[in-house]
Amino acid sequence: MRIRHWVRAVRWYLRELTGEADYERHCERHRRHHPLAPVPTRREYQVLRTRHQEARTHSRCC
Amino acid sequence: MPASTLPESGLPAPEKSRISLRSALLWTGVALLGAVAWGVLALARGERISAVWLVVAALGSYAIAYRFYARFIARRVLRPDDRRATPAERLEDGVDFQPTDRRVLLGHHFAAIAGAGPLVGPVLAAQMGYLPGTLWIVAGVIFAGAVQDMVVLFLSMRRDGTSLGQMARDEIGRAGGAAALVAVFAIMIILLGVLALVVVNALAHSPWGTFSVAMTIPIALFMGFWMHRVRPGRVVETSLFGVALLLLAIVGGGWVQNSSLAGTFTLSPTTLVFCLIGYGFVASVLPVWMLLAPRDYLSTFMKIGTIALLAVGVIVAAPVLRADAVSDFATSGAGPVFAGALFPFLFITIACGALSGFHALVSSGTTPKLIQKESQVRLIGYGAMLMESFVAIMALIAAATLEPGLYYAMNAPAGLLGATAESASHAVAGLGFTITPDQLTQAAKAVEEQTLIARSGGAPTLAVGMSEIFSGVFGGAAMKAFWYHFAIMFEALFILTTVDAGTRVGRFMLQDMLGNVYKPLGRVNWKPGIWLCSGLVVAAWGYFLYTGATDPLGGINQLFPLFGIANQLLAAIALAVCTTVLVKSGRLRWAWVTGVPLAWVTAITFTAGWQKVFSTDPKIGFFAQRSHYADALDAGQILAPAKTTADMHTVVTNSTVDGVLIALFLLLVAVVIVNAAVVCVRAIRSTTPLPTTEAPYVESRIDVPGASVEPLAGARS
Numbered sequence: 001m002r003i004r005h006w007v008r009a010v011r012w013y014l015r016e017l018t019g020e021a022d023y024e025r026h027c028e029r030h031r032r033h034h035p036l037a038p039v040p041t042r043r044e045y046q047v048l049r050t051r052h053q054e055a056r057t058h059s060r061c062c
Numbered sequence: 063m064p065a066s067t068l069p070e071s072g073l074p075a076p077e078k079s080r081i082s083l084r085s086a087l088l089w090t091g092v093a094l095l096g097a098v099a100w101g102v103l104a105l106a107r108g109e110r111i112s113a114v115w116l117v118v119a120a121l122g123s124y125a126i127a128y129r130f131y132a133r134f135i136a137r138r139v140l141r142p143d144d145r146r147a148t149p150a151e152r153l154e155d156g157v158d159f160q161p162t163d164r165r166v167l168l169g170h171h172f173a174a175i176a177g178a179g180p181l182v183g184p185v186l187a188a189q190m191g192y193l194p195g196t197l198w199i200v201a202g203v204i205f206a207g208a209v210q211d212m213v214v215l216f217l218s219m220r221r222d223g224t225s226l227g228q229m230a231r232d233e234i235g236r237a238g239g240a241a242a243l244v245a246v247f248a249i250m251i252i253l254l255g256v257l258a259l260v261v262v263n264a265l266a267h268s269p270w271g272t273f274s275v276a277m278t279i280p281i282a283l284f285m286g287f288w289m290h291r292v293r294p295g296r297v298v299e300t301s302l303f304g305v306a307l308l309l310l311a312i313v314g315g316g317w318v319q320n321s322s323l324a325g326t327f328t329l330s331p332t333t334l335v336f337c338l339i340g341y342g343f344v345a346s347v348l349p350v351w352m353l354l355a356p357r358d359y360l361s362t363f364m365k366i367g368t369i370a371l372l373a374v375g376v377i378v379a380a381p382v383l384r385a386d387a388v389s390d391f392a393t394s395g396a397g398p399v400f401a402g403a404l405f406p407f408l409f410i411t412i413a414c415g416a417l418s419g420f421h422a423l424v425s426s427g428t429t430p431k432l433i434q435k436e437s438q439v440r441l442i443g444y445g446a447m448l449m450e451s452f453v454a455i456m457a458l459i460a461a462a463t464l465e466p467g468l469y470y471a472m473n474a475p476a477g478l479l480g481a482t483a484e485s486a487s488h489a490v491a492g493l494g495f496t497i498t499p500d501q502l503t504q505a506a507k508a509v510e511e512q513t514l515i516a517r518s519g520g521a522p523t524l525a526v527g528m529s530e531i532f533s534g535v536f537g538g539a540a541m542k543a544f545w546y547h548f549a550i551m552f553e554a555l556f557i558l559t560t561v562d563a564g565t566r567v568g569r570f571m572l573q574d575m576l577g578n579v580y581k582p583l584g585r586v587n588w589k590p591g592i593w594l595c596s597g598l599v600v601a602a603w604g605y606f607l608y609t610g611a612t613d614p615l616g617g618i619n620q621l622f623p624l625f626g627i628a629n630q631l632l633a634a635i636a637l638a639v640c641t642t643v644l645v646k647s648g649r650l651r652w653a654w655v656t657g658v659p660l661a662w663v664t665a666i667t668f669t670a671g672w673q674k675v676f677s678t679d680p681k682i683g684f685f686a687q688r689s690h691y692a693d694a695l696d697a698g699q700i701l702a703p704a705k706t707t708a709d710m711h712t713v714v715t716n717s718t719v720d721g722v723l724i725a726l727f728l729l730l731v732a733v734v735i736v737n738a739a740v741v742c743v744r745a746i747r748s749t750t751p752l753p754t755t756e757a758p759y760v761e762s763r764i765d766v767p768g769a770s771v772e773p774l775a776g777a778r779s
Contacts (some may be wrong), residue, residue, distance in 0.1 A: 011298070016166040018297035018359060022156075029156050046294035052157055053350045055586055057570045058358075059427050060563040061175045061420045 022049070089129065096122020103193060103387070110382045113459045116192070117376060120200050120455045124448045127204040132444040135209060139644070139652040140216045142436030147762040149222040150432050159223075161434040161764060164441055170432070172446040173362040174424045175211070176369075177556040179414025179629075180450050182260055182520035184458035185527075186622060187411045188469065189399040190392035192385050192462040194408050196455065202409070202416030203451035206659035210633060211421045212443030213640045213656055218426035219433055220756045226426040230639050230734065232755045233646065238737035242635050245730040246423065247571050249628040251599070252723070253420065254564045255606025256625040257557045258342070259618060262334045262611050263519035264550050267512055269327035270315035271547055272334075275554040276327070277311035278357065279341070285356035301359045305367075308360065308555075312547050319510065331611040338561070339604040346565040346596045354562045361559040368552050372456050372528065379534035385462040385469065390494070398474035398493060399518070400619060401681040402673065406666040410626035415454025417663060419632025421447065435766050460527030467497030468505055468514070472523050475616030476516035477703020486515045508539070509546035518618045525549035561603075568599035609716050614709040623674060624720055630667045631731045634660060638738040645742045646752045653742075664735065671728040675721055684721030688714055 015021040027039045040048065099119035102111060136142055153159040162170070187195040218224055224232070227246055231239025265271045285304045289297060318327060329337070345353050391397030392404045400411055414420070425443060433439065461469065470493050471479065471486045479486040483499035490497050506514045509529055514522065529545035537544070570586070572595040577584015583591045610617025637660035644653045677683030680690035691713045694701045704710045745752045 013166065014298045016163060017169045018301060020295060020297040023295050026156055043294045046290060050290065050351045053355060057567040058563055059174065059423045059567055060560045061177055061179065061414070061418065061424055
């Protein structure tokens with residue numbers, strides 16, 4: 001039980017850190033704001049996300 | 063009197079904080095432990111002590127600083143209010159603005175601020191002994207570096223995540239703002255050039271290293287394709303797979319080195335320079351998902367994993383510090399790695415890990431838009447910087463555990479050491495240390511490199527130190543070569559990520575500036591504009607990279623001070639902005655919190671800059687160096703370490719460029735500081751508070767359980 005708890009915690013952290021969990025959050029938001037429109041698929045969301053990344057910079061330090 | 067009734071001094075807080083007996087005992091224990099460790103470090107003279115004392119002294123100090131000083135800054139100076147909605151909540155759009163769990167954001171922010179910087183500076187600074195470096199890293203981070211990060215983060219958060227340049231313009235004025243913008247751009251170019259040079263020096267004539275670092279490109283491309291096309295958005299599985307491939311690439315490098323392919327991957331510094339320049343250009347114009355994003359994930363995973371591994375290694379292996387506590391070079395200023403006395407040059411050499419102006423760009427960019435609750439700036443701003451500082455301490459330990467003879471044989475300029483083990487051994491003896499030619503050859507053989515002579519730049523030295531520590535814990539001597547190349551690869555990976563991302567940031571800044579002159583250039587999706595601006599940015603840092611790789615006097619030895627001064631000047635700009643805002647918002651009483659670090663960083667950068675420009679010692683002053691070599695050229699002489707007339711001309715050109723640049727930087731920063739001082743005086747004299755650009759108060763609707771355990775002074779009730 002303990003080990004499972006830790007594995008889940010690590011998985012949660014990694015998914016949040018890498019932004020993998022953003023899709024679910026996006027869908028949830030989408031449902032809230034546009035309850036009638038169908039939610040985007042993972043692939044469609046990925047395209048949106050990429051387009052967004054392209055227009056943005058991300059400072060990385062030394 | 064029981065600890066729990068200690069009265070609070072200063073401003074009346076709405077709720078009094080109570081210190082329980084348990085907490086009082088715990089913190090007394092931490093303080094005692096830290097004090098004992100510092101005592102051991104201070105009193106050890108002539109005998110070798112364990113690196114664990116350094117770790118304990120640093121961790122004890124960090125804990126105390128975080129618990130007391132950071133809390134003091136939050137409660138008295140910044141006064142965050144958890145009932146006030148953060149921009150992440152108010153402007154939530156699911157993309158840029160998104161309330162993020164504080165632990166996740168700590169990871170994000172740490173990955174964005176920590177890279178190769180804290181690994182390189184302390185290694186070079188080990189020439190002055192381990193003690194001055196440790197003192198500066200620990201004291202610097204507590205009173206300057208972490209304070210800067212936290213305050214900038216807070217101020218930017220209160221302004222909807224505006225950038226440092228924008229804050230300088232809004233809060234200080236147009237002249238200060240423009241100077242800050244130009245300074246940021248110029249400083250970034252130098253940073254990229256110097257970091258790329260570290261990679262070149264680490265990979266030159268090393269087929270193993272070159273192969274494994276080159277393989278990161280196809281690995282990243284594969285990951286990008288997988289995450290974008292095959293299984294969209296599955297970042298975690300792809301990254302874990304990428305890390306496995308990366309480890310395979312390191313092992314594969316060993317096979318390549320012993321195969322007929324070795325020649326293909328044995329590259330001279332100049333070839334590597336052109337490879338990196340080409341790579342930098344391609345990486346910055348390719349779609350982000352192809353190369354930049356996957357590399358970033360890979361780099362984040364490696365960063366967190368390796369740093370954790372290093373911490374475990376240092377504690378388990380508990381290596382002995384072989385370097386002197388304070389070397390003779392600290393006072394004489396005649397060290398071969400970088401010239402100049404302890405003050406100011408130690409403080410310039412160690413930037414990241416103690417105080418790094420570059421962090422102000424991260425703290426005022428992405429992170430403030432993701433904070434859930436205002437009080438979390440303490441954990442994210444101050445806490446992440448303490449973690450980076452700890453990385454710097456470990457790098458210092460890795461360098462200080464090497465035999466000093468080997469350290470100097472690796473870090474003195476090539477011109478001094480010569481090419482053979484005999485000449486290097488002789489040169490090291492001239493510096494007052496010993497290493498036999500046989501020991502040098504053995505050391506290179508142990509990590510399966512052709513040579514370790516004059517492998518400056520910090521990365522190879524750190525890699526040798528890390529391989530010693532790791533092989534003591536995991537795998538023994540047989541694994542030494544693997545760990546060496548593991549360390550090289552992981553540093554190169556960080557640096558290439560910084561080069562990709564930095565080139566893109568530079569491109570956006572340039573497009574923004576040039577867009578004022580010719581409109582289409584400012585459009586972020588106009589291809590010719592993108593190519594032109596990317597090309598210009600790459601050419602700019604490529605120039606410094608090329609001159610660094612071909613400089614007869616040793617590129618790192620010449621350029622690193624320039625990089626350090628540039629980085630610390632950026633910190634001066636950031637701290638000037640912070641101090642101005644504190645004064646303008648009626649917190650003159652607490653302005654010393656950023657004002658004292660500002661005074662300190664101004665003192666070190668301007669002293670160092672002054673010496674670099676006006677010193678008559680050709681080893682320190684760029685213009686003295688220029689005339690020294692120019693006079694010799696006129697007289698038809700060739701001065702060592704230059705070998706040809708062309709070398710002499712190179713030295714003359716390089717020292718002129720470097721000298722002019724330093725003078726320009728100092729001028730820009732002086733404009734910002736003077737402008738800030740004028741605004742501060744005006745604010746003090748004014749009877750009504752001067753306007754600031756803080757976003758208006760909106761009540762928060764989100765509740766974060768356990769986020770605000772401590773009552774916050776100034777919270778609305």
